[in-house]
Amino acid sequence: MADESQKWVLMVTAQTPTNIAVIKYWGKRDENLILAINDSISVTLDPAHLCTTTTVAVSPAFNQDRMWLNGKEISLSGGRYQNCLREIRARANDVEDEKKGIKITKKDWENLHVHVASYNNFPTAAGLASSAAGFACLVYSLAKLMNVQEDNGRLSAIARQGSGSACRSLYGGFVKWVMGKEENGSDSIAVPLVDEKHWDELVIIIAVVCSRQKETSSTSVMRETVETSALIEHRAKEVVPKRIIQMEEAIQKCDFATFTHLTCADSNQFHAACLDTSPPIFYMNDTSHRQVLLTSSY
Amino acid sequence: MADESQKWVLMVTAQTPTNIAVIKYWGKRDENLILAINDSISVTLDPAHLCTTTTVAVSPAFNQDRMWLNGKEISLSGGRYQNCLREIRARANDVEDEKKGIKITKKDWENLHVHVASYNNFPTAAGLASSAAGFACLVYSLAKLMNVQEDNGRLSAIARQGSGSACRSLYGGFVKWVMGKEENGSDSIAVPLVDEKHWDELVIIIAVVCSRQKETSSTSVMRETVETSALIEHRAKEVVPKRIIQMEEAIQKCDFATFTHLTCADSNQFHAACLDTSPPIFYMNDTSHRQVLLTSSY
Numbered sequence: 001m002a003d004e005s006q007k008w009v010l011m012v013t014a015q016t017p018t019n020i021a022v023i024k025y026w027g028k029r030d031e032n033l034i035l036a037i038n039d040s041i042s043v044t045l046d047p048a049h050l051c052t053t054t055t056v057a058v059s060p061a062f063n064q065d066r067m068w069l070n071g072k073e074i075s076l077s078g079g080r081y082q083n084c085l086r087e088i089r090a091r092a093n094d095v096e097d098e099k100k101g102i103k104i105t106k107k108d109w110e111n112l113h114v115h116v117a118s119y120n121n122f123p124t125a126a127g128l129a130s131s132a133a134g135f136a137c138l139v140y141s142l143a144k145l146m147n148v149q150e151d152n153g154r155l156s157a158i159a160r161q162g163s164g165s166a167c168r169s170l171y172g173g174f175v176k177w178v179m180g181k182e183e184n185g186s187d188s189i190a191v192p193l194v195d196e197k198h199w200d201e202l203v204i205i206i207a208v209v210c211s212r213q214k215e216t217s218s219t220s221v222m223r224e225t226v227e228t229s230a231l232i233e234h235r236a237k238e239v240v241p242k243r244i245i246q247m248e249e250a251i252q253k254c255d256f257a258t259f260t261h262l263t264c265a266d267s268n269q270f271h272a273a274c275l276d277t278s279p280p281i282f283y284m285n286d287t288s289h290r291q292v293l294l295t296s297s298y
Numbered sequence: 299m300a301d302e303s304q305k306w307v308l309m310v311t312a313q314t315p316t317n318i319a320v321i322k323y324w325g326k327r328d329e330n331l332i333l334a335i336n337d338s339i340s341v342t343l344d345p346a347h348l349c350t351t352t353t354v355a356v357s358p359a360f361n362q363d364r365m366w367l368n369g370k371e372i373s374l375s376g377g378r379y380q381n382c383l384r385e386i387r388a389r390a391n392d393v394e395d396e397k398k399g400i401k402i403t404k405k406d407w408e409n410l411h412v413h414v415a416s417y418n419n420f421p422t423a424a425g426l427a428s429s430a431a432g433f434a435c436l437v438y439s440l441a442k443l444m445n446v447q448e449d450n451g452r453l454s455a456i457a458r459q460g461s462g463s464a465c466r467s468l469y470g471g472f473v474k475w476v477m478g479k480e481e482n483g484s485d486s487i488a489v490p491l492v493d494e495k496h497w498d499e500l501v502i503i504i505a506v507v508c509s510r511q512k513e514t515s516s517t518s519v520m521r522e523t524v525e526t527s528a529l530i531e532h533r534a535k536e537v538v539p540k541r542i543i544q545m546e547e548a549i550q551k552c553d554f555a556t557f558t559h560l561t562c563a564d565s566n567q568f569h570a571a572c573l574d575t576s577p578p579i580f581y582m583n584d585t586s587h588r589q590v591l592l593t594s595s596y
Binding site: 272273 | 526528529532533536537559562563566567569570571573574576577578580582583584587590591
């Protein structure tokens with residue numbers, strides 16, 4: 001007969017929207033900690049539209065950490081998942097649910113395992129930042145479950161270790177990922193640029209040109225760009241810093257013309273860097289070319 | 299009754315191949331003289347394959363300069379044609395054809411008009427350097443007709459004023475267009491890098507993906523790139539000079555691996571610069587993407 005004390009399950013569910021960069025993150029200076037070679041700025045979408053919903057559960061009956069993505073079990077053995085789980089566990093605190101008669105001490109978390117179920121309501125790994133929403137949601141829901149007492153800025157530095165752009169999904173509205181200077185990445189965090197409600201009449205249209213999974217992961221292409229592109233360093237050091245300043249000003253002023261011009265130019269430059277990679281990467285096709293040209297004509 | 303002396307016509311026919319850049323020319327520092335922002339290197343094709351055939355004729359019966367391209371009359375009023383005609387006329391010498399009883403003095407050329415008929419045996423204005431072959435052939439045939447006593451290097455500086463890349467078609471084999479430093483463009487000329495027969499087992503395959511005329515001329519796109527791309531100056535000043543040295547060495551050594559790697563990388567970087575232009579220019583489509591990826595896999 002099963003031990004009664006093994007029967008309880010504690011769960012937390014969270015929802016995190018994806019974010020779309022308007023000044024792109026492309027290139028890492030540290031592959032393990034996921035530290036970028038330039039600052040980036042994004043808009044977090046409305047969770048009612050594109051989001052990840054994640055439920056994390058803990059129970060003494062679980063004998064290992066497990067995760068299901070869109071209903072299919074996936075491995076948690078990768079460094080990125082392990083880094084997030086380790087960092088959150090290290091900050092876990094006492095949790096008590098009097099109604100259920102559950103009491104978990106800070107120390108208990110070292111031996112308890114979690115189960116994670118995550119769903120995206122949009123195509124996964126198809127250029128819509130599913131890993132950003134996914135890791136932000138994973139870190140946030142685990143933090144709630146384990147009663148982590150850190151603000152979203154600190155949590156963003158943990159989510160960043162799952163997927164760089166995930167740090168920006170911890171806040172709504174316009175968010176900047178400050179690349180930081182520290183070797184341990186402690187200052188490489190997300191900061192909201194404005195109040196979440198600022199410029200909320202802005203409408204973002206997502207045109208899904210192709211919902212197939214990417215053939216190559218962003219991680220490996222990004223690495224190849226940093227290793228082989230003759231333009232990426234100039235972009236990161238000379239071009240982006242100026243654009244970040246201009247973009248922040250455009251957002252503050254709700255200056256649509258400058259905002260869209262910079263967004264298009266930076267998106268095209270990111271694609272240019274991919275094309276300057278050896279072998280080259282084409283994320284656009286004839287259909288997206290036509291859309292870009294249509295957009296540029298406004 | 300017509301004046302007997304008006305009846306003669308003197309003609310010269312020349313054939314000039316197109317050339318394909320392996321280190322690309324993209325961007326001018328002087329629009330009128332056509333001076334480039336970087337050196338470039340090309341391979342001149344076999345005239346039996348892609349070439350322009352031009353016949354130039356002079357007769358006292360002609361009352362204006364006229365030109366036909368692929369059988370259709372085109373205007374010679376543009377600055378580029380006028381620059382080439384003026385420069386060649388300024389260097390004209392005495393011409394005598396005893397058999398025909400024709401004698402033209404240096405001075406006569408100022409008042410004589412030419413007719414030009416030019417044919418391309420390949421698609422015009424479709425990315426195959428038709429203007430390069432065309433202007434090189436125009437300048438060369440006019441120089442022969444008018445008995446101009448300049449070497450091909452000096453002629454290349456005239457052809458350059460018709461179309462930048464035309465200067466490289468004055469020589470066979472591997473040719474470098476030295477951007478030069480002089481404001482008047484006198485040192486912006488083509489030089490053969492090796493003997494015309496060097497590495498002549500190299501086979502060039504031209505895959506025509508689309509033979510429609512380009513929607514925007516190279517000239518205007520190039521100008522927009524120089525004006526709006528945040529990467530083009532870095533390419534011209536930092537990237538290309540290194541590649542030129544590496545490419546010259548690869549050509550000298552017939553080093554196919556380095557040669558193709560540099561050629562592909564530079565072609566992709568040229569397309570990247572076009573994509574970094576505002577509004578962006580896409581010269582490639584899904585078919586050419588597939589070809590590039592096929593090539594990169596070797």
